[in-house]
Amino acid sequence: MKKISIMMAMLFFALILQAQNMQDLIAKAGDSKTFPKSDVVVIFDSTSVEMQATGLSYYQMHKLVKILTLQGAKQNHIVKVGYDPLSAYVEIQKVIIHKANGDTKTIENPVLDYAAPARAIYWGAREKMIEVGRLEPGDALEIITFKKGYTYALLQGASDDDNDKYIPPMRGHFYDIVPFWSNEPILEKTYVLSIPKDKMLQYEIFYGELTSKLQFQGERIEYIFTKRNIMPAERESGMVSKNNVNTKLLMSTSPDWYAKGKWFYTVNEDYDAFTPTQEVQEFVNELLKGSKTELDSISVLTHWVADNMRYSGISMGEGEGFTLHNAEMNFTDRCGVCKDKASLLISFLRAAGFESYAAMTMAGERIDDVPADQFNHSVTVVKRRNGDYQLLDPTWVPGVRELWSSAEQQQGYLMGLPDGADLMYTPISPPENHYVRINGKSKLDKAGLLKGSFTITAEGQSDASVRRVFSGLRTEWDKNLEKELLNLHPNARLTKVTHTDNDKYLEEPVSITYHYEIPDYAFVGANEIIFTPPMASGVFKRAMAHLYTNTAAENKKFGFKDRCSRLVEINEEVELPKYDEALPLPTADKVSSEYVSFDGGYELNGKKLQFSETISLGKRVYEAEEWPEYRQAVLNQNHFADQKIILKK
Incomplete structure (x- = not known):
């Protein structure tokens, strides 16, 4: 020794x-x-x-x-x-x-x-x-x-x-x-x-x-x-x-990132990790029969690997680190970790005639600018016809309408290219790419019974969050859908629900429409009716990760994270029973900054109560000084969920 x-x-x-x-x-x-x-x-x-x-x-x-x-x-x-x-x-x-x-x-x-x-x-x-x-x-x-x-x-x-x-x-x-x-x-x-x-x-x-x-x-x-x-x-x-x-x-x-990127390219090419086998070539040809555009082909191949290759890293002897397993092994086993999924997608793309390579990234942590091995995740890059490289991540997009998960925005990555590459960072994904829209209409009677309907639509990472009600056995879907309604009130009864075909998630964003009734939703006393409009009180919080943020601290010393950028738009009209007077309606101050905004409130016109709120959260990783605005936006949304409408008889 x-x-x-x-x-x-x-x-x-x-x-x-x-x-x-x-x-x-x-x-x-x-x-x-x-x-x-x-x-x-x-x-x-x-x-x-x-x-x-x-x-x-x-x-x-x-x-x-x-x-x-x-x-x-x-x-x-x-x-x-x-x-x-x-x-x-x-x-x-x-x-x-x-x-x-x-x-x-x-x-x-x-x-x-x-x-x-x-x-x-x-x-x-x-x-x-x-x-x-x-x-x-x-x-x-x-x-x-x-x-x-x-x-x-x-x-x-x-x-x-x-x-x-x-x-x-x-x-x-x-x-x-x-x-x-x-x-x-x-x-x-x-x-x-x-x-x-x-x-x-x-x-x-x-x-x-x-x-x-x-x-x-x-x-x-x-x-x-x-x-x-x-x-x-x-x-x-x-x-x-x-x-x-x-x-x-x-x-x-290592002299620089280019040297490390070139090494990563060379070590995998020398291992012959990405050459498609005849079986892979024939399979890719069949997959792409219906593709009409360049992006169609990229999407079909990315989502096939994402949805059909199980994430499970089994030991295959020497070669478990940076070397990506080859096409024959990956296509036969259809099982592996991020580098194996990335490798199979590269093989698929090359079989389809694309120029494609592996890349390394660091999920959950910043890569600082010294070419040490600050990597824990492997992804794919494909060169488009216009010469631009596009990131693809078959590990993080099973059941997701994106090709690159925006839960990985503001994340460093290094491409393994023939001439090497410099360290780059993924861009911010605009919040409108990840919208959640809830539109409801309901009627409250004098006995406190609420009947109504609402439709939720979502896109991007928010689409994936909503769609998780369809995870697991198909026989459990109706139960999962009902659980979301029961989050509003334990007496809620689902009378009808319709939704987009989850098996065709790539064709259109998710949309779910509920019809429901909730006995004793409002408290009805001798002189007053007290309730919170159901859409304000919160439904499908699974698509609003910010609502689970601990807002106790007024200030932060360190930067903080959300799951993804996000736009939330909620609108509801409630038809009210006969009343004489409404006590002052809950209000909240607007929030407006570069990456965070909130606007919302009530309007009352006779027997029509209109609630609306819009929350825009513009990125995934925030600086400590951005906390007050972010915190206030979350507090505002929770404020409306907690406050009551009081109608005097």
């Missing part, structure tokens, strides 16, 4: 040498009074990395954790390290308990190696674990681990050198993403990287500051990064990823 250099070891243990002994460090670290909201405190967390010319890297990790509470003791009674045996080798080298009374105990229990728990993706990930046993507050756990390799698996050619499979996908290069944030306090975190002098490293520190130092060691350069007194990362409801607001270090020896 490769041994870390003497100088690296000296740097690695420099923190320990600053104190007289380990017990001094532990005693000075504080206790539950010092960190009242934490179960543990990490006294130090040190990582030293030695990169070889091939890109093979050796990691030595050393960590000291002090237990503050019984819950912290419970959470740390085992030490666990996850890894992928196709791309990494790990060892738990030493675990020592430093007891509060000054005693030390080296754990001699066997290290177990077992298959990691998995769901949906079964790629052979494993975990190594050693049982520590009972800990008490005041004890400290010292853990020394070793790793060689990287975090992604890639198909490699056969080799007699066992270390070859641990060389990263871009051979000869190094990349890492190091979070200098934590959910528990860290007194000191250090990361040391030693690379050959001829390797050009670019790095950047995002969302904070680190102490950094560079020093030359013969034919190598060492980069040292340190941060002290790291407090637990703050949380806010609905906030963007913690990696987008807390300090992190990005490093890469």
